[in-house]
Amino acid sequence: MARPLAFNRDHALRRATRLFWARGYHATAMPALLDHMGIARSSFYASFGDKRHLFIECLDLFGRQTARYAEAPAVAPATDVIWSFFEATVRAAPDARLPYGCLLVNTTLELADSEPTLRARASAQLEGIEKRFAKAFEAAYAAGLLNTPLDADSLARYVMTVNQGLRVRSRQGETRETLWDILTTSLGLIGLTPPTQQYGDTPHAH
Template sequence: MARSKEFDPDVALQRALELFWERGFEATSMTDLVEHLGVARASIYATFGGKRELYLKALERYLEQSDVVGPLSQPGPALPAVRAFLDAYVAECLADELRRGCMVVNTAVEFASRDAVVSRKVLASWAGLETALAGALVRARAQGEIPAGKDPYALARFLLVLVQGIKVLGRADPEPRRLRDAVDQAMNAVQI
């Protein structure tokens, strides 16, 4: 008869997510995971696989918990939703005392180009974000909030790059004025 698990895998996964998000993949050892999760090494392997598999599961959890695009698809004026979306990115960076940044950005910088599975997850996340922004901007153009000659898809790509840059700066130097000025200038570029 198999023994039941002596830990909650869901709690352990959340704790692994927090550790990976703070330190990254390479800087987190199996010993660190054992200590942080309070779970035996053999149990980690039996439940999640190796460190890479646990990292991928933690990244998936992070993506599931991040519904930053939901407000972009709400009915009504679209530009205020885009502005609120950008402001939320800045606020999140400024509130992040640990300066963890975005786990997707951190993952891309750390090793997405060396791992096809990770790269697909990062690109899928960015594609979803770009699609949500494009949808809001198409709506904004249709509602007369931005000039008819503006390309909502090009603007969405521009804003995608902006928000990823916000996360990078937020990790290194979350200077409020720099981040807020960037959002102001982006909104000006969208509307002119």
Template sequence: MARSKEFEVNEVLDKAMKLFWEQGYEKTSMSDLVDHMGIHRRSIYDTFDDKHSLYLQAMDRYCGKVNVTLLGEVKASNTAAEALHKVFDFMINETEDMPSGCLIVNSAVELAARDTVVDARSIESFSVAEQMFEQIIVWGQRDGEISSEHNAKEMAEYLHNISVGIRAMARTSIDKQKLYRIVKVSLKLLE
């Protein structure tokens, strides 16, 4: 007779996600995962297959959480400019109890060059972010807040590139005011 799981899968996946986010894939050992997740090694293998599969599921979990949060920020905004400010504010600050930076940007930097699955997941996440930026830009162009001089897709690619840099810089001890200045200059280009 099969034993029932004595843990909630998303709860332990969140713990693994946070550990991978803090330490990266290579630095995180199975022993670290066992200690941090609070479950047995066998349970990790039974539930998530292996460390790589667990990492991919953590990436997916992260993307889902971030996308829901950003979509909520955009929908709660009254203007496209407000939406862009909220998106960048989230990227600079995220949440206090979470590691700084972005798990996807970290994954792309650490693994994408040698792991085709992580590369594909990173590119997919980047594409979703670019689509979000494009929708906001089109909204702003329609309402006259954002210049129609530039192609919305190209400006979305540009803003996404800025956001990746912001997320990477947020991992450092750099002054957040500098990040806000970078955002301010970038958004000024849309006027």
């Protein structure tokens, strides 16, 4: 009979995700991972395999969490999904984590040349969020809420590009207020203004 795990695997995975998020893949060494996760080396290899497989799990976890913020609010205009996403990931992000940027964006930049497979996995997560944006824009067009010659896919790519730029600026230490100003200016260029409803009860991102 297999021996039960002597630690909370989900808790350890979340802690590893935060460490990778803060430091990056290459700068996160095994001793730091083991210490931060609070597990022994033997337990690590038995449960996660190796650092690379752990990082894949962390990317997938982070991607699922981030995608949740791109879900349409109930009984709201379709484009509010865009604002609720940024409300959760910029305005409601904990102060300590805002400078981390986004693990997915960080990974696409850090591992572009050294780890193309991991980079592709992170890119796929971002593409999934972009597709949610596109669906929101398609619904907005159908409801007559948009007046722009750009199609839904082009608008979604634009918003994702804005998102990636914001994450880079946050890694550079930009203030939350400046990030929000950049966002509102950028989205204003395509006719999106912040909704009157504020998402004050949005849980902190990640």
